[in-house]
Amino acid sequence: MQSRVYKIFLVDLDGTVYRGKETIESGVRFVKRLQEAGKDYLFLTNNTTRTPQMVVDKLKGHGVATDVAHIYTPCMATASWIIEQNPGKKSFGVYIIGQVGLWTEILSRPEFYFDEQNPDYVIVGMDTDLTYHKLQVANRCIRHGATFIGTNSDLNLPYGAELLPGNGAICAMLAAASGQQPTFIGKPEAIIIDKALELTKSSRQEALIVGDNYQTDINAGFNSGVDTLMALTGVNRREDLAGKRQPTYIVDTLDEFEL
Template structure:
């Protein structure tokens, strides 16, 4: 049994960790019950920008788990916050590929969103933001390409090339970014994991330090690498994308590797019994 030491907060991925698509992972309710019982604060930080924080709260409620809005941070939210510090929202036009989870945070911060084929002088976008879009179309890709080629800054909410679902692993936002990059000749700036931006924002929300906060995720190339780049410890669960075989092909590593959140729950509760002063 693996144990933990000096953990005071968690940054937890969702897809592949808490669920596959609409199918909850076994032990989901018990995992959150343990976090509440141990008084461990957490932020659910996901690269998936397809839903809003409120929609994720609703999704978890449908699975029998209650979380609050401030406990959710999506890459869409992280992107909007990041851009609001670089640009004046009320003077900045954005074309978005993505669902409400990518669009609403930008609107909330005062950005103006442009529509299909609003391109050219005076009508085009200053920024193109691409997130996971389940209604992706030729027209959306064309509008994004035209804006980027006209000089709009190209931003990706995340670079995940794949997405675990209840039907298996399918394409993620990184596949959309790749298409736009090939069409425009411009590489995107990535906001989500493995870049440290979303982890740094989560740490600010938690009010904890790097030494006592750990990240839990299912992807080595995003969740774990992002934690390494941020300077925090990490835990890989094998219930999503990455496997133990993948560990042999990287030059970094998670602090812990566990099968799923059921094993994480067991380790958390056992560690609390052994060293109650550290949790």
Template sequence: MKNNKYEGYLIDLDGTVYRGPKTIQTGVNFVHRLQEKDIEYLFLTNNTTRTREMVVDKLKRHGIDTDVDHIYTPVLATISYLLEENPDLDKIPVYIIGQVGLKEGMLSDEHFYLDETHPKYVIVGMDTDLTYHKIRIACRAIRNGATFIGTNQDMNLPSGDELLPGNGSQCAMITAATGVKPIFIGKPSSIIINYALELMKLDKSRALIVGDNYDTDIMAGINCHMDTLLTLTGVSTVAQIENKQTKPTYTVENLDKWLV
């Protein structure tokens, strides 16, 4: 399948380029073709547990040489969103639940500082060391008026032969305790897509979202009225999308089938 209308690609990682420690060679080949033809691309992941430097290193192990400027995460989108919401604030107090990617990413920006007592925002990302104490602080702050931000709403994360509780599950627990639903930043929210396109300086009609998960990657495109390409190398199957009201613009067995 060949299509020359797209000037830029927003590319998912897990299930598209790799699956955990395993390389998806067809996804790697696809990225190499984009690089060879000097076509704009941005890796768009919901994962906030890694820094961008860590993502670059992981991609290198799978055979892709790139740099941090080609990695876009909900951390960057959250920073842009909060700065846009607070143009008159030099310093913004936040409470963060999450791992190194989220914490280092947020706090490396001089506009944000940690405040467990009176945060303006509670930002929740995937945290495999989640504790009752962290949830208690988050719930108290939200009840006191802090805005609840979730980096993504993935309820489960595939890991080998099992599904692990995802950030959406963590956020659901906080919602159950407070009655407050979060503003989600990552896919399938249009927030992360709009900021990514702004970074690429591309109109959405000239960009294509590529991924393996209908509920995150494809729905992100649908929510933004963008074209989408589903690769059947990860989560979603043909059977699962048959009854979906809105189908992906394109579906391929793997990304070797997509010519640029």
């Protein structure tokens, strides 16, 4: 499939390069073609449970050699967005629900400190060790005026043959309890795309979002005005797109797409 020339490829991971523990060989070959052609790329994941180095290590296990400079997560976009929203402010109290990827990214930055009494922000990411106490504290902080941020709005996560509750489900529970809707950062929101383009010094016209999920990856392109390439190697099939706005490109596998 012929396409126009793009400067930066924003590549999804789960469902595009791998599927859980399974390698998607066509996705791996696509990344290697990008590397061999000297094309700039950024792995753009909604997963907040891993640090960038953990993502690099997982990719290595699937045959992809890369580094942390090519990883971008909602954790990173969240930190940048908060700082951008508050010009001149040097310090932010945060209450965090999440796992090591979110905790490490936020609290490794000097602008943020943990505060469960009166934080400026409540940041909620996927947490498989979620407790009622964590929800209780987050709810109290939001009700007392903290800004509510959800790292992504995924209601479900594929796990083998089942779907697990995702971060969007956790945020929905907090939204119901607190009466406040969160600002979501990850795909399909434009925020994470804007931040990725800012990081790579690229324009919307120079970028292509590559992914398997219509709800997250493709809608992120629609919401941000960036072209999209959908690979039918993950959650969606061609029939799922009937009657819907179409991606810029659709392929059965990424082997079909010419750079």
